[in-house]
Amino acid sequence: MKKHIALIAAVSVMFLTASCSSNKGPAGPAGGSEATAIFMYGEYPSNAYTAAATAPIVSNTYANDNYITSTTGWIGYDTVNARTLISFDVSSIVPAGVTINSAKLMIYVYSATTTAPMTVGAYSVLKNWTGTGATWMDYNASPSTWTTPGGDYNATPVGTVVVPSTGTNVYYTISLPTSLVQNWLVNPSQNYGLILKSTVETAGVGVLDINTNAAGEGTRPELIVNYSL
16 A cells, blocks of 8 residues: 555655645646646545446346446456446546646556456447446446447547556556547546456456455545646
Protein backbone atom coordinates (compact mmCIF):
# COMPACT_ATOMS: atom_id res chain seq x y z
CA MET A 1 0.00 0.00 0.00
CA LYS A 2 2.85 2.41 0.87
CA LYS A 3 4.51 1.65 -2.46
CA HIS A 4 1.25 2.43 -4.26
CA ILE A 5 0.90 5.77 -2.46
CA ALA A 6 4.49 6.60 -3.39
CA LEU A 7 3.67 5.85 -7.03
CA ILE A 8 0.65 8.16 -6.93
CA ALA A 9 2.82 10.87 -5.42
CA ALA A 10 5.36 10.54 -8.21
CA VAL A 11 2.70 10.69 -10.90
CA SER A 12 0.69 13.46 -9.28
CA VAL A 13 3.22 15.91 -7.81
CA MET A 14 1.09 18.92 -8.61
CA PHE A 15 -1.94 17.36 -6.92
CA LEU A 16 -0.11 16.67 -3.69
CA THR A 17 1.59 20.05 -3.60
CA ALA A 18 -1.64 21.96 -4.10
CA SER A 19 -3.54 20.16 -1.34
CA CYS A 20 -3.28 22.00 1.95
CA SER A 21 -5.71 20.21 4.25
CA SER A 22 -6.12 16.69 2.84
CA ASN A 23 -4.25 14.18 0.71
CA LYS A 24 -7.43 13.48 -1.24
CA GLY A 25 -9.12 15.31 -4.08
CA PRO A 26 -8.02 16.93 -7.33
CA ALA A 27 -5.44 19.67 -7.44
CA GLY A 28 -6.44 23.14 -8.37
CA PRO A 29 -4.62 24.65 -11.32
CA ALA A 30 -1.02 25.24 -10.23
CA GLY A 31 -0.07 28.71 -11.29
CA GLY A 32 -3.23 28.79 -13.38
CA SER A 33 -1.96 26.17 -15.82
CA GLU A 34 -1.88 22.47 -14.89
CA ALA A 35 -3.37 20.04 -12.38
CA THR A 36 -4.01 16.33 -11.78
CA ALA A 37 -7.23 14.70 -10.63
CA ILE A 38 -7.44 11.18 -9.19
CA PHE A 39 -10.63 9.11 -9.24
CA MET A 40 -11.24 6.02 -7.10
CA TYR A 41 -14.61 4.88 -5.80
CA GLY A 42 -15.08 5.95 -2.17
CA GLU A 43 -11.59 7.42 -1.89
CA TYR A 44 -10.59 10.02 -4.50
CA PRO A 45 -11.20 12.88 -5.01
CA SER A 46 -12.95 12.39 -1.65
CA ASN A 47 -14.63 9.66 0.38
CA ALA A 48 -17.94 10.89 -1.04
CA TYR A 49 -17.03 10.05 -4.65
CA THR A 50 -19.30 7.24 -5.85
CA ALA A 51 -19.66 8.23 -9.52
CA ALA A 52 -17.67 5.22 -10.65
CA ALA A 53 -18.97 1.77 -11.54
CA THR A 54 -17.62 -1.73 -12.06
CA ALA A 55 -19.51 -4.77 -13.34
CA PRO A 56 -17.95 -8.17 -14.05
CA ILE A 57 -19.86 -10.16 -16.69
CA VAL A 58 -19.48 -13.88 -17.40
CA SER A 59 -20.70 -16.12 -20.22
CA ASN A 60 -22.38 -19.54 -20.40
CA THR A 61 -24.41 -20.61 -17.36
CA TYR A 62 -23.58 -17.29 -15.63
CA ALA A 63 -24.76 -15.12 -18.54
CA ASN A 64 -27.79 -13.75 -16.66
CA ASP A 65 -26.02 -13.19 -13.35
CA ASN A 66 -25.16 -9.71 -12.06
CA TYR A 67 -22.04 -9.33 -9.94
CA ILE A 68 -22.36 -5.76 -8.64
CA THR A 69 -21.47 -6.88 -5.10
CA SER A 70 -18.46 -8.97 -6.14
CA THR A 71 -15.10 -7.73 -4.86
CA THR A 72 -13.51 -9.45 -7.86
CA GLY A 73 -13.64 -8.63 -11.55
CA TRP A 74 -12.54 -11.24 -14.06
CA ILE A 75 -10.67 -10.92 -17.35
CA GLY A 76 -9.93 -13.90 -19.59
CA TYR A 77 -11.23 -17.32 -20.50
CA ASP A 78 -10.93 -20.55 -18.54
CA THR A 79 -14.06 -22.65 -19.00
CA VAL A 80 -16.17 -19.49 -19.39
CA ASN A 81 -15.44 -16.08 -20.91
CA ALA A 82 -15.12 -13.19 -18.46
CA ARG A 83 -14.91 -9.43 -18.90
CA THR A 84 -15.24 -6.41 -16.59
CA LEU A 85 -17.05 -3.14 -17.28
CA ILE A 86 -15.72 0.02 -15.68
CA SER A 87 -16.59 3.72 -15.77
CA PHE A 88 -15.70 7.00 -14.06
CA ASP A 89 -17.68 10.26 -14.15
CA VAL A 90 -15.09 13.02 -14.53
CA SER A 91 -17.46 15.85 -15.44
CA SER A 92 -18.31 16.87 -11.87
CA ILE A 93 -14.66 17.19 -10.83
CA VAL A 94 -12.55 18.32 -13.77
CA PRO A 95 -13.43 21.93 -14.71
CA ALA A 96 -15.20 22.54 -18.01
CA GLY A 97 -13.11 23.96 -20.83
CA VAL A 98 -9.80 22.39 -19.81
CA THR A 99 -7.46 20.42 -22.06
CA ILE A 100 -6.74 16.82 -21.09
CA ASN A 101 -2.98 16.19 -21.22
CA SER A 102 -2.89 12.54 -20.16
CA ALA A 103 -5.09 9.85 -18.67
CA LYS A 104 -4.24 6.50 -17.08
CA LEU A 105 -6.43 3.66 -15.86
CA MET A 106 -4.92 1.54 -13.10
CA ILE A 107 -6.18 -1.94 -12.24
CA TYR A 108 -4.99 -4.12 -9.38
CA VAL A 109 -4.40 -7.78 -10.31
CA TYR A 110 -4.31 -9.90 -7.17
CA SER A 111 -4.56 -13.41 -8.61
CA ALA A 112 -4.28 -15.27 -11.92
CA THR A 113 -4.69 -18.71 -13.48
CA THR A 114 -2.75 -17.75 -16.60
CA THR A 115 0.35 -19.70 -17.68
CA ALA A 116 1.53 -17.09 -20.20
CA PRO A 117 1.42 -13.29 -20.43
CA MET A 118 -2.04 -11.89 -21.15
CA THR A 119 -2.68 -8.70 -23.07
CA VAL A 120 -5.61 -6.86 -21.49
CA GLY A 121 -7.44 -4.45 -23.77
CA ALA A 122 -9.67 -1.54 -22.77
CA TYR A 123 -12.49 -0.99 -25.28
CA SER A 124 -14.97 1.89 -25.47
CA VAL A 125 -18.49 0.70 -24.62
CA LEU A 126 -21.38 1.72 -26.89
CA LYS A 127 -24.36 1.34 -24.55
CA ASN A 128 -25.28 3.03 -21.27
CA TRP A 129 -24.88 0.07 -18.91
CA THR A 130 -25.49 0.11 -15.18
CA GLY A 131 -23.61 -1.68 -12.43
CA THR A 132 -26.80 -3.10 -10.99
CA GLY A 133 -28.18 -4.30 -14.31
CA ALA A 134 -25.22 -5.40 -16.43
CA THR A 135 -24.83 -9.08 -17.28
CA TRP A 136 -23.35 -10.99 -20.20
CA MET A 137 -26.75 -10.67 -21.90
CA ASP A 138 -28.01 -7.26 -20.71
CA TYR A 139 -26.58 -3.76 -20.29
CA ASN A 140 -29.35 -2.87 -17.87
CA ALA A 141 -32.20 -4.75 -16.27
CA SER A 142 -33.73 -7.16 -18.78
CA PRO A 143 -34.95 -6.72 -21.51
CA SER A 144 -32.24 -4.11 -22.20
CA THR A 145 -30.09 -6.60 -24.06
CA TRP A 146 -26.70 -6.06 -25.65
CA THR A 147 -26.78 -6.30 -29.43
CA THR A 148 -24.02 -8.89 -29.05
CA PRO A 149 -23.87 -10.96 -25.84
CA GLY A 150 -20.81 -9.98 -23.82
CA GLY A 151 -21.16 -6.27 -24.49
CA ASP A 152 -21.27 -3.78 -27.37
CA TYR A 153 -17.95 -2.00 -27.81
CA ASN A 154 -15.59 -0.62 -30.44
CA ALA A 155 -13.52 -3.39 -31.99
CA THR A 156 -10.17 -1.64 -31.51
CA PRO A 157 -8.89 -1.20 -27.94
CA VAL A 158 -8.15 2.33 -26.79
CA GLY A 159 -5.31 0.99 -24.65
CA THR A 160 -3.63 -2.25 -23.64
CA VAL A 161 -1.31 -3.65 -21.01
CA VAL A 162 0.57 -6.95 -20.83
CA VAL A 163 0.18 -8.83 -17.54
CA PRO A 164 2.78 -11.58 -16.98
CA SER A 165 1.59 -14.89 -15.57
CA THR A 166 3.52 -14.22 -12.35
CA GLY A 167 2.48 -10.58 -12.09
CA THR A 168 0.02 -10.61 -9.21
CA ASN A 169 -0.55 -8.23 -6.29
CA VAL A 170 0.48 -5.40 -8.60
CA TYR A 171 -1.21 -2.35 -10.13
CA TYR A 172 -1.10 -2.24 -13.94
CA THR A 173 -1.48 0.94 -15.97
CA ILE A 174 -3.40 1.34 -19.22
CA SER A 175 -2.72 4.66 -20.94
CA LEU A 176 -5.91 6.11 -22.43
CA PRO A 177 -6.25 8.52 -25.37
CA THR A 178 -6.66 12.11 -24.25
CA SER A 179 -9.44 12.51 -26.83
CA LEU A 180 -11.47 9.79 -25.12
CA VAL A 181 -11.39 11.44 -21.70
CA GLN A 182 -11.88 14.87 -23.28
CA ASN A 183 -15.12 13.56 -24.77
CA TRP A 184 -16.16 12.15 -21.38
CA LEU A 185 -15.72 15.65 -20.01
CA VAL A 186 -17.47 17.53 -22.83
CA ASN A 187 -20.25 14.96 -23.37
CA PRO A 188 -20.83 13.21 -20.03
CA SER A 189 -24.09 11.67 -21.27
CA GLN A 190 -22.02 9.72 -23.82
CA ASN A 191 -19.55 8.40 -21.26
CA TYR A 192 -20.32 4.69 -21.28
CA GLY A 193 -16.94 3.73 -19.87
CA LEU A 194 -14.78 0.79 -20.87
CA ILE A 195 -14.88 -2.97 -21.03
CA LEU A 196 -11.71 -4.81 -20.03
CA LYS A 197 -11.07 -8.14 -21.72
CA SER A 198 -8.28 -10.34 -22.98
CA THR A 199 -7.32 -9.54 -26.57
CA VAL A 200 -7.17 -13.32 -27.11
CA GLU A 201 -10.31 -15.06 -25.88
CA THR A 202 -9.93 -18.79 -26.33
CA ALA A 203 -10.74 -21.41 -23.76
CA GLY A 204 -7.82 -22.15 -21.50
CA VAL A 205 -5.92 -18.85 -21.71
CA GLY A 206 -6.65 -18.35 -18.02
CA VAL A 207 -8.26 -15.60 -15.98
CA LEU A 208 -6.96 -12.52 -14.18
CA ASP A 209 -8.66 -11.53 -10.92
CA ILE A 210 -8.82 -7.77 -10.44
CA ASN A 211 -10.25 -5.74 -7.60
CA THR A 212 -13.56 -3.96 -8.17
CA ASN A 213 -15.21 -1.02 -6.41
CA ALA A 214 -16.51 -3.47 -3.82
CA ALA A 215 -12.96 -4.39 -2.80
CA GLY A 216 -11.01 -2.88 0.08
CA GLU A 217 -9.64 0.63 0.09
CA GLY A 218 -6.44 1.34 -1.80
CA THR A 219 -6.78 -1.39 -4.45
CA ARG A 220 -9.88 -0.36 -6.39
CA PRO A 221 -9.70 0.69 -10.05
CA GLU A 222 -8.24 4.16 -10.42
CA LEU A 223 -8.24 6.88 -13.07
CA ILE A 224 -5.56 9.58 -13.11
CA VAL A 225 -6.19 12.61 -15.30
CA ASN A 226 -3.75 15.47 -15.92
CA TYR A 227 -5.23 18.62 -17.44
CA SER A 228 -4.43 22.26 -18.13
CA LEU A 229 -6.49 25.41 -18.59
